[in-house]
Amino acid sequence: MACFPFAVAAWILACGLYGLVTSRDLIRTIICLIVVQSSTYVMLVAVGYVTGGIAPYFSDVAGHPKTVDPVVQALALTDVVVEAAVTALLASFAIQAHKRFGTLDPHDLAEFKG
Amino acid sequence: MPALFPLVVVVPLLTAAALLAARPLLARRRALLDLVAVAAAASVAVMLGFLLAAAIRHDSVYWFAGFRPAGGVALGIDFVADPFACGLALVGAVLMTAAMVFSWRYFERVGSYFHALMLVFLAGLTGFCLAGDVFDLFVWFELMGVAAYALTAYRPEERGPIQGALTFAITNSVGAYFTLTGIALIYGRTGALNMAQIARSLDGRPPGGLVVVAFLFIITGLLVKAAVVPFHFWLADAHAVAPTPVCVLFSGVMVELGLYGIARVYWSVFGAAIGQRGAISDVFLFLGALTAITGALFCLRERHLKRLLAFSTISHAGMFLAGFGLLTPLGLAGAALYVAGHAMVKAALFLCAGITLHRLHSVNETWLHGRGRRLPVTGAVFTLAALGLAGLPPFATFLGKGWIEDSAGPGWLDVMFTLCSMLAAGAVLRVAGGVFYGLGDPPAEDPQMAAEANEEEGETESGRRRTPLTMIVPPAVLVAGGLALGCLALVPRVGAAFEAAALRFEDQAAYGALVLGGPAPPGHPAPGVPYPPAAADVTLTSVVIALITVAGALAVAGAALYWRRLPLLRRGRGPGAGLTVVIRRFQSGVVNDYITWLVLGLAALGGVLTVIISRHP
Numbered sequence: 078m079a080c081f082p083f084a085v086a087a088w089i090l091a092c093g094l095y096g097l098v099t100s101r102d103l104i105r106t107i108i109c110l111i112v113v114q115s116s117t118y119v120m121l122v123a124v125g126y127v128t129g130g131i132a133p134y135f136s137d138v139a140g141h142p143k144t145v146d147p148v149v150q151a152l153a154l155t156d157v158v159v160e161a162a163v164t165a166l167l168a169s170f171a172i173q174a175h176k177r178f179g180t181l182d183p184h185d186l187a188e189f190k191g
Numbered sequence: 192m193p194a195l196f197p198l199v200v201v202v203p204l205l206t207a208a209a210l211l212a213a214r215p216l217l218a219r220r221r222a223l224l225d226l227v228a229v230a231a232a233a234s235v236a237v238m239l240g241f242l243l244a245a246a247i248r249h250d251s252v253y254w255f256a257g258f259r260p261a262g263g264v265a266l267g268i269d270f271v272a273d274p275f276a277c278g279l280a281l282v283g284a285v286l287m288t289a290a291m292v293f294s295w296r297y298f299e300r301v302g303s304y305f306h307a308l309m310l311v312f313l314a315g316l317t318g319f320c321l322a323g324d325v326f327d328l329f330v331w332f333e334l335m336g337v338a339a340y341a342l343t344a345y346r347p348e349e350r351g352p353i354q355g356a357l358t359f360a361i362t363n364s365v366g367a368y369f370t371l372t373g374i375a376l377i378y379g380r381t382g383a384l385n386m387a388q389i390a391r392s393l394d395g396r397p398p399g400g401l402v403v404v405a406f407l408f409i410i411t412g413l414l415v416k417a418a419v420v421p422f423h424f425w426l427a428d429a430h431a432v433a434p435t436p437v438c439v440l441f442s443g444v445m446v447e448l449g450l451y452g453i454a455r456v457y458w459s460v461f462g463a464a465i466g467q468r469g470a471i472s473d474v475f476l477f478l479g480a481l482t483a484i485t486g487a488l489f490c491l492r493e494r495h496l497k498r499l500l501a502f503s504t505i506s507h508a509g510m511f512l513a514g515f516g517l518l519t520p521l522g523l524a525g526a527a528l529y530v531a532g533h534a535m536v537k538a539a540l541f542l543c544a545g546i547t548l549h550r551l552h553s554v555n556e557t558w559l560h561g562r563g564r565r566l567p568v569t570g571a572v573f574t575l576a577a578l579g580l581a582g583l584p585p586f587a588t589f590l591g592k593g594w595i596e597d598s599a600g601p602g603w604l605d606v607m608f609t610l611c612s613m614l615a616a617g618a619v620l621r622v623a624g625g626v627f628y629g630l631g632d633p634p635a636e637d638p639q640m641a642a643e644a645n646e647e648e649g650e651t652e653s654g655r656r657r658t659p660l661t662m663i664v665p666p667a668v669l670v671a672g673g674l675a676l677g678c679l680a681l682v683p684r685v686g687a688a689f690e691a692a693a694l695r696f697e698d699q700a701a702y703g704a705l706v707l708g709g710p711a712p713p714g715h716p717a718p719g720v721p722y723p724p725a726a727a728d729v730t731l732t733s734v735v736i737a738l739i740t741v742a743g744a745l746a747v748a749g750a751a752l753y754w755r756r757l758p759l760l761r762r763g764r765g766p767g768a769g770l771t772v773v774i775r776r777f778q779s780g781v782v783n784d785y786i787t788w789l790v791l792g793l794a795a796l797g798g799v800l801t802v803i804i805s806r807h808p
Contacts (some may be wrong), residue, residue: 079285088374091374092394094365094786094790097361097365097783097786098783098786098787098790099780099783100783104356106361106783109363110361110365113365113368114364114368114373116368117368117371117372117375120372120375120376121371121375124375124376124378124379132703133622137216139707143442148384149375149378152326152374152375152378155326155330156371159333159337160339162333163333163337163340163360164338166340166341166360167360168336170344170353170356170357170360171357174346174353174354177353178353182779183357183781183782184783184785185354186354186780186781187354187779187780187781188718
């Protein structure tokens with residue numbers, strides 16, 4: 078069972094990549110990129126999971142409780158911030174593309190290659 | 192001196208924030224805006240210069256907030272200064288300063304956003320060079336990436352930039368997520384993020400599939416940034432549309448940063464664990480050769496000036512990869528010097544292309560033919576830089592390439608280097624001769640390429656009678672810098688310092704002792720003690736090869752300019768006409784195709800690495 082979360086992460090990654098390769102719409106492409114990134118969340122959280130571990134709070138708990146790894150949670154949070162920035166930027170590009178060319182199909186956009 | 196470590200990233204980030212906060216104030220004070228931005232970039236360059244001078248004597252580590260490692264466990268965040276890390280960041284800061292000075296009079300209307308994004312890019316590249324743990328490596332990499340995507344689309348009202356920025360952002364983001372997955376895997380195996388600590392945990396155990404997959408995933412994002420074939424497709428699309436001062440940074444340092452990341456991750460983290468130096472070296476050499484040849488062939492066929500220079504960058508990236516892929520100290524020292532020399536001349540070439548766009552409103556070589564005679568100074572700088580790109584002694588590119596060739600690589604490597612330099616530099620020299628001196632027969636019009644090249648209008652102001660000094664001085668200074676660096680490296684002491692730095696860079700055990708403390712293992716010197724310098728010399732052979740290469744590049748340029756008069760080529764449709772169709776098919780501009788190539792390349796590379804590891808258990 079230990080490798081189940083990793084299989085999930087790999088499956089999500091594969092789905093996202095399939096979507097990116099077959100997409101005919103920029104919004105769909107951007108969402109697929111988010112899906113690819115979601116696989117990294119699952120991966121990070123799975124790496125730090127400890128069976129029976131509680132959330133990593135130490136201030137109001139006596140002794141040394143068994144907790145999950147807080148480092149990967151910090152990494153996942155940073156990852157979310159990165160995703161927010163990239164997604165916002167890509168969405169603004171998509172809006173511009175739609176405004177200027179009236180299309181969101183990557184195949185049509187390729188016509189405007191500089 | 193330790194105070195400089197945080198400042199090299201804090202100064203550009205805070206200046207960027209201040210410029211954005213003072214936007215209403217700066218809207219009418221363009222000179223102040225430029226002055227502040229140039230001053231910030233130049234001050235980072237000066238600070239990195241001090242760090243470099245200190246690092247040449249003694250590598251050093253800086254722990255943020257004093258979180259030093261205890262008992263071999265590093266929980267803090269560290270910056271590690273060694274000569275190559277500081278040197279590459281310094282090259283980036285110098286190019287940034289030059290690009291900022293250039294853009295002063297280049298843009299018609301430019302707001303604080305441009306300067307702020309450039310400074311964030313600078314902070315990202317500096318942090319990436321100095322980072323001592325893999326996760327910070329990723330974060331700085333993404334920071335630089337996001338700034339770069341936004342800068343590519345800085346003129347969103349035009350058609351090209353949006354498409355280029357989209358392919359750039361999506362391809363690089365997918366690569367970066369693979370890197371993050373690799374980081375998660377290696378953290379799961381070792382419980383460490385610090386590079387030195389990961390290396391120590393991996394030491395002495397057979398590598399195993401997980402470590403190989405982690406290595407592969409981590410370098411995927413870096414391979415995409417480094418534009419290694421088949422991960423390179425985004426580069427030409429992004430370079431062709433990004434504003435010229437931004438192209439200077441993309442070609443001059445961003446691609447090289449990807450390669451630096453691969454070298455850093457290989458030597459500081461995985462080198463000893465993966466081992467099998469011969470086989471890994473072959474993989475790097477193969478990828479490098481493939482990239483160098485592809486870039487050179489595409490370069491020769493291109494008529495869009497910025498795109499042509501972009502393909503030349505791909506070709507050179509392949510040569511750098513092959514250089515450090517030899518996994519010898521001399522190969523790495525040569526690649527480092529080559530990168531620095533290339534950055535100077537390539538930046539100068541892009542800036543000259545920017546002047547051409549500014550004064551003549553086009554970057555289409557066909558249209559520009561002979562029209563550049565109005566710009567004699569620009570033409571001279573461009574030609575000198577093109578000769579530097581070919582590796583004319585004593586440019587730094589000459590000695591860097593010479594060291595790599597001296598480094599006892601396979602014989603075909605020298606041939607590949609000479610041939611690719613000839614083709615790529617020959618294409619640039621063809622532009623120099625045709626555009627700035629009107630040599631050769633006027634090329635036939637190619638309507639599609641002309642249409643593509645004319646997209647560029649609107650990036651820069653028009654109607655000046657003279658080239659402003661702030662635009663011509665930066666490229667001239669950069670070319671002079673490339674020459675000076677080459678002359679400096681000829682001094683035996685400097686050459687020896689380069690090789691000593693390379694030896695230190697490749698010594699994983701010494702890196703671990705430097706970062707985590709503890710005694711250096713037997714056979715390795717204590718942290719900070721320089722290696723006995725070895726002689727990195729100029730040999731007669733390398734001078735002869737360099738002169739043959741330059742002569743070959745001139746011959747290629749001449750043949751490309753006068754092909755209609757040559758007996759063999761006269762009947763054809765021009766040399767390499769068949770390639771155009773191939774290029775168009777591969778460089779489709781559809782981001783889906785680029786992702787497909789990325790996945791295929793990753794799968795192929797994974798297969799090769801698995802075979803290598805399973806053969807040598």
